[in-house]
Amino acid sequence: MSGKKQNLPRYRQVYEILRKHIINGVYREGDMLPSENDLCQTNGITRPTVRLALDQLVKDGFIKKQQGKGSIVCAQPKGIGILSVAGTTTAIGKENLKTKILEGPVIRKWDDPFIFPLSDVEKESGCIYMERVRLVNNKPLFYDITFLPNINLPRFTSRTFENRSLFDILRRSYQIKVIGGEQRLKAIPAKGKICQHLDVKEGDPVLHLERKINTNRIDFNFYSTLFCNTTEHDLFGIF
Amino acid sequence: MSGKKQNLPRYRQVYEILRKHIINGVYREGDMLPSENDLCQTNGITRPTVRLALDQLVKDGFIKKQQGKGSIVCAQPKGIGILSVAGTTTAIGKENLKTKILEGPVIRKWDDPFIFPLSDVEKESGCIYMERVRLVNNKPLFYDITFLPNINLPRFTSRTFENRSLFDILRRSYQIKVIGGEQRLKAIPAKGKICQHLDVKEGDPVLHLERKINTNRIDFNFYSTLFCNTTEHDLFGIF
DNA sequence: TAACTTTACTTGTAAATACAAGTTATATTG
DNA sequence: CAATATAACTTGTATTTACAAGTAAAGTTA
Numbered sequence: 001m002s003g004k005k006q007n008l009p010r011y012r013q014v015y016e017i018l019r020k021h022i023i024n025g026v027y028r029e030g031d032m033l034p035s036e037n038d039l040c041q042t043n044g045i046t047r048p049t050v051r052l053a054l055d056q057l058v059k060d061g062f063i064k065k066q067q068g069k070g071s072i073v074c075a076q077p078k079g080i081g082i083l084s085v086a087g088t089t090t091a092i093g094k095e096n097l098k099t100k101i102l103e104g105p106v107i108r109k110w111d112d113p114f115i116f117p118l119s120d121v122e123k124e125s126g127c128i129y130m131e132r133v134r135l136v137n138n139k140p141l142f143y144d145i146t147f148l149p150n151i152n153l154p155r156f157t158s159r160t161f162e163n164r165s166l167f168d169i170l171r172r173s174y175q176i177k178v179i180g181g182e183q184r185l186k187a188i189p190a191k192g193k194i195c196q197h198l199d200v201k202e203g204d205p206v207l208h209l210e211r212k213i214n215t216n217r218i219d220f221n222f223y224s225t226l227f228c229n230t231t232e233h234d235l236f237g238i239f
Numbered sequence: 240m241s242g243k244k245q246n247l248p249r250y251r252q253v254y255e256i257l258r259k260h261i262i263n264g265v266y267r268e269g270d271m272l273p274s275e276n277d278l279c280q281t282n283g284i285t286r287p288t289v290r291l292a293l294d295q296l297v298k299d300g301f302i303k304k305q306q307g308k309g310s311i312v313c314a315q316p317k318g319i320g321i322l323s324v325a326g327t328t329t330a331i332g333k334e335n336l337k338t339k340i341l342e343g344p345v346i347r348k349w350d351d352p353f354i355f356p357l358s359d360v361e362k363e364s365g366c367i368y369m370e371r372v373r374l375v376n377n378k379p380l381f382y383d384i385t386f387l388p389n390i391n392l393p394r395f396t397s398r399t400f401e402n403r404s405l406f407d408i409l410r411r412s413y414q415i416k417v418i419g420g421e422q423r424l425k426a427i428p429a430k431g432k433i434c435q436h437l438d439v440k441e442g443d444p445v446l447h448l449e450r451k452i453n454t455n456r457i458d459f460n461f462y463s464t465l466f467c468n469t470t471e472h473d474l475f476g477i478f
Numbered sequence: 479t480a481a482c483t484t485t486a487c488t489t490g491t492a493a494a495t496a497c498a499a500g501t502t503a504t505a506t507t508g
Numbered sequence: 509c510a511a512t513a514t515a516a517c518t519t520g521t522a523t524t525t526a527c528a529a530g531t532a533a534a535g536t537t538a
Contacts, residue, residue, distance in 0.1 A: 009491060035518060046493050048287075051519090059298070061421065066457070067519045068500030182300065182477045186469030187426035187444035205426035205444030210473075218305070230425030234449075237476070238421045248521060274488060285523050290489090306489045307530030484535070491528070498521075505514070 010045050011052035018053065022062050022073055033063060033071040061238040088134050088142055088226070096137050098163060102197065104130030105157045107150055114147075115210040116223055125150045128157060133197050136233065143197040143227040149220060176220065181213040190227075198229040207235065249284050250291035257292065261301050261312055272302060272310040300477040327373050327381055327465075335376050337402060341436065343369030344396045346389055353386075354449040355462055364389045367396060372436050375472065382436040382466040388459060415459065420452040429466075437468040446474065 008016070021027050034042065039050045054071055057063045063071045105128045110118060127147045134142040146166065148156070153174060161169070170176040189203045198206060209226040228235065247255070260266050273281065278289045293310055296302045302310045344367045349357060366386045373381040385405065387395070392413060400408070409415040428442045437445060448465040467474065 011491080037518080047519095048494090049492060052491090054519095064453075065519065066500085068502080068517085070501090070518060180478055182475070184473035184475050185424075185446070186473050187446045187467075188469075189444050203442070205428050207424070207426045207446075214303075228426075230427075234423035234425050236421070236423050237478070239419055239476070250521080276488080286489095287524090288522060291521090293489095304489065305530085307487085307532080309488060309531090480538090482535100482537075484533100486531100486533075488531070489529085491526100493524100493526080495524080496522080499519085501516100501518070503514100503516070505512100507512075508510090 010043075011049045011056070014039065014043055014045070014050065014053035015056045018057060019060075019062060022057075023076075027073045029073055029075045031073045032069075033073065035070055088144060098135040098138065099161065100133045100135065101161055102131035102133060104128070105148075105159070105161070106130070107157060110147065114223075115225060116212045119219065121151065121219070122149045128153060130161065132161065139229075139232070140198045141229060141233060143194060145225040147223040147225075149222065151220060152217075170215070175217075177216040179214050179216055181211055181221070183209050183211040185209050194227045198227060200229055200231075206230070249282075250288045250295070253278065253282055253284070253289065253292035254295045257296060258299070258301055261296075262315075266312045268312055268314045270312045271308075272312065274309055327383060337374040337377065338400065339372045339374065340401055341370035341372060343367070344387075344398070344400070345369070346396060349386065353462075354464060355451045358458065360390065360458070361388045367392060369400065371400065378468075378471070379437045380468060380472060382433060384464040385461065386463070387461040390459060391456075409454070414456075416455040418453050418455055420450055420460070422448050422450040424448050433466045437466060439468055439470075445469070 018027075018033065027033060033039075033054075036047050036050050036054065039045075039053075040047050043050070054063065054065065057071075058065055061074060063073055065071045107126055108129050110123065110127050126149075128150050130146050132142075132144045132146070133140050134144060159169060159173075167178050170178070186208050187205050188208045190198065190200045190206045191202055194200070194206060195202055195204075200206060207226075207228040207230055209224075209228065211224045211226065213222050213224060215221065257266075257272065266272060272278075272293075275286050275289050275293065278284075278292075279286050282289070293302065293304065296310075297304055300313060302312055304310045346365055347368050349362065349366050367389050369385050371381075371383045371385070372379050373383060398408060398412075406417050409417070425447050426444050427447045429437065429439045429445045430441055433439070433445060434441055434443075439445060446465075446467040446469055448463075448467065450463045450465065452461050452463060454460065
């Protein structure tokens with residue numbers, strides 16, 4: 001719980017450690033995590049702090065808690081966990097994932113009408129637009145159109161996004177942290193660019209997600225339209 | 240905070256009150272909720288307890304909190320909020336909603352292979368099966384196939400579900416409370432019964448959800464396969 | 479009057495304590 | 509040895525206290 005780089009809140013640090021342990025197989029499905037009191041002792045923190053970490057693990061689906069018994073590790077979800085998380089890199093995992101830039105990032109006007117209501121500031125500043133395809137095992141999974149408000153993102157358009165996570169870049173270069181969002185979703189027949197980029201036939205069913213992604217920067221949200229070919233991969237989420 | 244029926248934890252009671260206020264328009268989008276300290280005073284509880292209630296409102300998308308500023312009411316989401324909640328009645332709202340029973344509830348064997356892994360106990364006990372159509376404004380929105388483990392649900396098959404919420408019945412008659420779950424989702428072409436029950440053409444894109452719904456009863460989950468016609472209604476969720 | 483500083487207020491993090499409710503292990507009794 | 513009771517352990521709820529960090533209002537100074 002020390003070191004310059006580790007300036008996360010303590011509960012967050014414990015959460016990250018436990019999460020990594022679960023992801024790395026140290027704790028497997030059905031295993032009990034150490035008790036809250038044990039975690040207090042091993043981490044030198046008090047129980048309310050431990051509970052914050054555990055509650056976040058519950059919220060993210062890694063564990064289930066049962067009064068009197070303990071915290072049980074859940075099965076690792078299958079499928080693409082895009083419904084519960086913001087980023088496609090997180091949802092897919094970095095292995096097997098490729099990103100191809102189709103267009104952008106370029107500064108341009110917002111689509112009109114746009115998929116979500118825009119503030120006057122957003123409207124005035126225009127957006128940074130880019131189109132990407134995300135491929136898993138070299139097959140297109142997502143056709144992803146991203147719209148970022150052109151507000152305080154210096155030199156954004158000169159950055160490279162090939163095989164890189166947009167969220168990582170936002171966090172490291174601009175201190176913008178994604179904190180959640182909302183989405184709408186429907187099934188539509190593929191047509192036009194969607195057929196081309198997802199390698200599906202005209203009329204094939206694809207998923208269409210429209211997302212508004214919230215960040216820690218006040219009044220800075222960004223937007224994403226995703227088309228997803230679910231032939232080989234379900235989308236997954238918890239609620 | 241008193242009365243026999245109100246045996247919810249205090250943080251839960253405050254959550255319910257505030258949520259109702261937001262839903263009923265007492266607080267509107269952009270309004271600030273009372274500060275944490277104000278809520279402590281008006282409700283006679285301490286701040287950690289208030290914070291639990293507010294954190295749940297954040298989690299459910301009703302408010303956003305900003306350090307130093309307060310808790311701001313979010314816009315009420317549009318669309319069918321099925322992606323973030325367990326029940327279709329909650330997702331749709333009770334107005335304009337009709338439920339038609341197509342089949343069941345009947346006791347029968349689980350589908351094999353089944354959409355989620357089953358425990359030995361579940362396999363052995365078989366399932367209670369029913370098919371429903373949920374209609375909004377008299378148009379079919381969901382074709383809902385539900386599988387409940389045939390475990391400790393006395394007289395379940397003699398109950399009526401026409402225009403009634405399954406979750407309500409489980410809670411009131413069996414003290415089974417839904418506490419969340421997981422879902423998988425894809426876009427598929429409609430065929431067979433789906434065309435018939437959702438009133439769509441062969442090959443039209445529909446959403447296919449497979450859900451495992453967790454309850455407060457230990458080792459008692461139930462399952463649902465939903466087909467959704469998203470022509471007129473998006474599905475909505477927060478993450 | 480504008481700019482700066484201070485104060486008051488708000489949410490975020492954390493510790494310490496206490497009691498309740500549920501589960502499991504151990505001890506006791508028949 | 510089986511059944512029951514008790515103790516130990518685990519998570520759930522709640523209070524109290526303290527400090528940190530951010531926002532907005534009020535006060536002071538130039």
